[in-house]
Amino acid sequence: MYHVTVTVKRRPVILDPQGKAVEQGARLLGFKNISNVRIDRLIEFTIQSEDQDAANEEARQLCTKLLTNPIMEDYELKISKI
């Protein structure tokens, strides 16, 4: 079994409306020093597999087919045996 952690981030050039909203909210609450807020996704899951290469390939496929939007987002995959 493998534990997979995927960090999905929008590309830096692409606006992050959720981050902008948090930035405004922070300012309204009196936090004047906060800037460049980005909100990304951290996805964790388990793969039932005995072979690391197969698990890696499956995780990569899942990322491109379901978890990420390849047009706007980049992802980073970490895999570890459990």
Next chain:
Amino acid sequence: MYHVTVTVKRRPVILDPQGKAVEQGARLLGFKNISNVRIDRLIEFTIQSEDQDAANEEARQLCTKLLTNPIMEDYELKISKI
């Protein structure tokens, strides 16, 4: 200036509907080995401050007042000078 990374995770006992949806989606797409999917948030921002303790305190306050739901979520804060 400090760069802050906050990882916000639902407590393990609390159901993650978004993760469950991804799990079902993965199964429908033919990924049979994926389980225990959890989708969490990764928040990054910059604090304009010269004092690490002050920056740390401000980040912590922002987390409890705006970024996290203390009833259902735990957060982890990493701060580094830039």
